[in-house]
Amino acid sequence: MLIAVGGLAMYLLGVAMVVPRYLLALDGPLKPVSEWLVWYSGLPLVLGTSMILFDLLVLLDRKRSTAPLRYDPPANRRVTVALTAYNDEDSISAAVADFRAHPLVSRVIVVSNNSTDATYARAEAAGALTFNETAPGYGRCVHRCLTEASRFDDTDLVVLCEGDLTFRAYDIDKLLAYAPHGDVINGTRTSEPLRQYTTQLTTFMYYGNIFVGKLLEAKHLGRSTITDVGTTYKLCRRDALQRLLPSLTPAVNLEFNAHFLDTALDQGLTLIECPVTFHARVGESKGGNVNNLRGFKVGLRMMAGMLFGWRRLAA
Structure with a gap:
């Protein structure tokens, strides 16, 4: 989850840099940084999402308890x-x-x-x-x-x-x-x-x-x-x-x-x-x-x- 969120943050930061690039005329120095962030944000996004899907689709069923559902009322409710x-x-x-x-x-x-x-x-x-x-x-x-x-x-x-x-x-x-x-x-x-x-x-x-x-x-x-x-x-x-x-x-x-x-x-x-x-x-x-x-x-x-x-x- 943290890896996927990090990738999303990279992508959003790269997109948001369009504002200073054009409004402040900083397209020259910021364009390669913006493009790098947007392009390489796909790596953590794909990795994080893949790991999440592996957790949910493969590991979850193996990690869930097979014990019967617990029902143990406390004898003293005070x-x-x-x-x-x-x-x-x-x-x-x-x-x-x-x-x-x-x-x-x-x-x-x-x-x-x-x-x-x-x-x-x-x-x-x-x-x-x-x-x-x-x-x-x-x-x-x-x-x-x-x-x-x-x-x-x-x-x-x-x-x-x-x-x-x-x-x-x-x-x-x-x-x-x-x-x-x-x-x-x-x-x-x-x-x-x-x-x-x-x-x-x-x-x-x-x-x-x-x-x-x-x-x-x-x-x-x-x-x-x-x-x-x-x-x-x-x-x-x-x-x-x-x-x-x-x-x-x-x-x-x-x-x-x-x-x-x-x-x-x-x-x-x-x-x-x-x-x-x-x-x-x-x-x-x-x-x-x-x-x-x-x-x-x-x-x-x-x-x-x-x-x-x-x-x-x-x-």
């Missing part, structure tokens, strides 16, 4: 909810109240990533079990969330989410409906009717998540269907999470959710996607959704981690 938070004082109380009100939620924990505002105090006042992760970084906050949540042996399921009100507790019912079929049920924000009109997930980031998700799907061909690598909202079986946590690298920062999915598939866990609703954030975004440029950089780092190893991205 969940521990773990919320990440960083300077979310305007939203954390409402987020905690929303999840605590769900009938199947046993407890809500909040891990504040060394917030400098009243996030910690407001989460505690709202009834959450609160922890402060002093080491900076989104990956460290998520890893601490999952670690603390997996300690409670009275629940077999852990729900990871954020404290910014972008997700809602009622979607736990959807995640639970998929729980018999997998170890990790990953919420996806790419179902258009379930996405609020204005969110921090711009059109560029929306399709970027799908693109990187398909790259991850291709890496683990025949194992899962992936359309969103950046979402936090997910349900994990506690036993699977305890096996997975030692293999995760907390120092991976904003790319941690893609790292989580990639590692889960590497470990042989069953990953299922579930469409969830996505709402406008309360407060300012501090992660990869700040703007399209930052989202683009995070996407490139996700691809680098998938291709060359996640420990290289450790902060």
Whole structure:
């Protein structure tokens, strides 16, 4: 996929050079470059497309699992909810109240990533079990969330989410409906009717998540269907999470959710996607959704981690 996209980019760049060639009278120096790009773009395009077709038409049937479809309902459907938070004082109380009100939620924990505002105090006042992760970084906050949540042996399921009100507790019912079929049920924000009109997930980031998700799907061909690598909202079986946590690298920062999915598939866990609703954030975004440029950089780092190893991205 990357080779084919590279070839397409070469072709489009060569065609686009017609503008400076004629409008800026640079036809002399730019014409051979433009022609070279257009002509030789066919090599990566043909190579990449051929490899994609080989994957799909030859390898896919051999890589798909021959095991019976899984149906293993959890005996205990109650969940521990773990919320990440960083300077979310305007939203954390409402987020905690929303999840605590769900009938199947046993407890809500909040891990504040060394917030400098009243996030910690407001989460505690709202009834959450609160922890402060002093080491900076989104990956460290998520890893601490999952670690603390997996300690409670009275629940077999852990729900990871954020404290910014972008997700809602009622979607736990959807995640639970998929729980018999997998170890990790990953919420996806790419179902258009379930996405609020204005969110921090711009059109560029929306399709970027799908693109990187398909790259991850291709890496683990025949194992899962992936359309969103950046979402936090997910349900994990506690036993699977305890096996997975030692293999995760907390120092991976904003790319941690893609790292989580990639590692889960590497470990042989069953990953299922579930469409969830996505709402406008309360407060300012501090992660990869700040703007399209930052989202683009995070996407490139996700691809680098998938291709060359996640420990290289450790902060």
